[in-house]
Amino acid sequence: MFDLQSFLNExxxxxxxxxxxxxxxxxxxxxxxxxGSIVGxxxxxxxxxxxxxxxxxxxxxxxxxxxxxxxVLVLASYYVMSTVGINxxxxxxxxxxxxxxxxxxxxxxxxxALQAIPKGQMEAxxxxxxxxxxxxxxxxxxxxxxxxLPTWVNTAAEMVKASTLLSVIGVxxxxxxxQEIISxxxxxxxxxxFAGALYFVINFGxxxxxxxxxxxxxxxxxx
Amino acid sequence: MSSLLEIQGLHKxxxxxxxxxxxxCAVRQSEVVAIIGSSGSGKTTLLRCINMLEDFQAGRxxxxxxxxxxxxxxxxxxxxxxxxIARQRALTGMAFQQFNLFPHLTAAENxxxxxxKLKRMSRDEARTLAMRWLDRVGLAERADHFPGQLSGGQQQxxxxxxxxxxxxxxxxxxEVTSAxxxxxxxxxxxxxxxxxxxxxxxxxxxxxxxxAHEVAGRVIFMNGGVIGEEGNPKKMxxxxxxERLAEFLKSSSFN
Numbered sequence: 001m002f003d004l005q006s007f008l009n010e011x012x013x014x015x016x017x018x019x020x021x022x023x024x025x026x027x028x029x030x031x032x033x034x035x036g037s038i039v040g041x042x043x044x045x046x047x048x049x050x051x052x053x054x055x056x057x058x059x060x061x062x063x064x065x066x067x068x069x070x071x072v073l074v075l076a077s078y079y080v081m082s083t084v085g086i087n088x089x090x091x092x093x094x095x096x097x098x099x100x101x102x103x104x105x106x107x108x109x110x111x112x113a114l115q116a117i118p119k120g121q122m123e124a125x126x127x128x129x130x131x132x133x134x135x136x137x138x139x140x141x142x143x144x145x146x147x148x149l150p151t152w153v154n155t156a157a158e159m160v161k162a163s164t165l166l167s168v169i170g171v172x173x174x175x176x177x178x179q180e181i182i183s184x185x186x187x188x189x190x191x192x193x194f195a196g197a198l199y200f201v202i203n204f205g206x207x208x209x210x211x212x213x214x215x216x217x218x219x220x221x222x223x
Numbered sequence: 224m225s226s227l228l229e230i231q232g233l234h235k236x237x238x239x240x241x242x243x244x245x246x247x248c249a250v251r252q253s254e255v256v257a258i259i260g261s262s263g264s265g266k267t268t269l270l271r272c273i274n275m276l277e278d279f280q281a282g283r284x285x286x287x288x289x290x291x292x293x294x295x296x297x298x299x300x301x302x303x304x305x306x307x308i309a310r311q312r313a314l315t316g317m318a319f320q321q322f323n324l325f326p327h328l329t330a331a332e333n334x335x336x337x338x339x340k341l342k343r344m345s346r347d348e349a350r351t352l353a354m355r356w357l358d359r360v361g362l363a364e365r366a367d368h369f370p371g372q373l374s375g376g377q378q379q380x381x382x383x384x385x386x387x388x389x390x391x392x393x394x395x396x397x398e399v400t401s402a403x404x405x406x407x408x409x410x411x412x413x414x415x416x417x418x419x420x421x422x423x424x425x426x427x428x429x430x431x432x433x434x435a436h437e438v439a440g441r442v443i444f445m446n447g448g449v450i451g452e453e454g455n456p457k458k459m460x461x462x463x464x465x466e467r468l469a470e471f472l473k474s475s476s477f478n
Binding site for chain 1: 315316322327337341371372382389
């Protein structure tokens with residue numbers, strides 16, 4: 001039976017635990033998205049413009065990562081890294097795993113967006129005398145970003161959801177905190193719902209942000 | 224008078240297909256040269272080699288005393304650095320069949336990009352210069368429109384302004400009217416004619432025989448990867464020396 005009074009009461013007691021969990025989830029997701037997007041952009045560049053050897057190596061990386069369950073990546077970055085002498089805290093291992101996962105997805109998105117830009121754009125930039133770096137920064141990237149944005153928002157939301165998997169290596173993110181709270185007060189229905197609502201709020205925020213940027217960068221005369 | 228552009232023994236292969244089989248030609252300062260020929264004759268490729276949009280396997284292209292794209296040291300021919308090639312590309316300007324305006328920038332910003340990033344002008348300076356060139360092609364009042372809001376003819380004129388604003392020594396026009404509706408061709412040709420009158424050195428690949436006849440000081444007829452015939456347009460069009468050119472002219476719109 002749902003009892004609002006006792007739920008609010010328990011929520012008040014658990015307020016710091018919930019907030020810390022929420023903070024950890026947001027921090028991990030944000031770090032993973034930022035690092036993953038930076039590395040992913042490089043991955044996409046390498047896939048599109050790299051030499052044959054580089055392309056092959058990066059292609060192997062993305063295919064391998066994309067073909068691996070995120071949970072496996074999480075477990076690997078925590079347990080396997082320590083066997084080669086790299087000891088990461090659960091938090092660090094979690095960010096690493098999610099960033100790697102994110103980079104492979106962003107890499108594919110960036111590759112697709114760059115390849116969708118007509119060849120003439122690159123040629124026109126070259127003809128003016130722009131170097132590759134200048135061409136990428138001022139001609140290709142601004143066009144690619146508009147393509148990337150909607151899919152990137154999806155990936156960012158996926159990262160937030162995937163961060164729940166870090167509970168298995170003991171990162172005190174929102175889900176693990178929620179489970180701990182429930183094990184104390186047994187209000188499983190209420191608190192799982194509440195946690196679900198918080199995840200929804202984060203992802204809805206990301207989506208609104210994406211829509212906002214999309215509107216800001218819309219170009220007149222383009223579909 | 225020495226030549227602004229000199230091409231010697233230019234060979235270009237795509238894989239095993241040889242597209243240019245030894246082209247020699249020279250263009251003097253302020254000369255307008257039209258390049259005609261059927262598709263696949265190598266005329267566009269010739270143009271693209273001059274600003275290194277295509278690599279080439281043998282031969283030399285010298286623009287204003289500078290060897291373009293390659294250098295020979297100790298008997299070994301090698302491609303110049305990307306940075307050096309980028310600098311050399313700015314010596315020429317190019318207008319394309321598909322305009323290739325940057326769709327995320329306004330007309331003025333399209334013209335300004337090279338001025339700001341390469342000529343290191345302030346945005347104000349670049350804007351002033353861009354407006355002057357846009358005015359020159361008759362589009363000053365469209366300066367803040369995006370390419371998607373302009374007609375094909377207007378886009379092509381912006382593209383020409385973008386190239387000219389960089390003050391190239393040589394302008395290359397690659398079938399700039401082929402993608403346009405017939406009623407928009409005139410406005411673009413008018414702009415080119417104006418530039419010719421200013422003394423701009425130009426090479427234009429074109430299917431507009433009438434235009435070539437009117438504006439070009441010399442016509443080069445490309446045939447099978449070599450220059451089939453070249454000379455004064457009036458003489459060439461009225462009395463072609465080769466059978467191939469006679470055939471080509473008969474099948475083209477010029478009559």
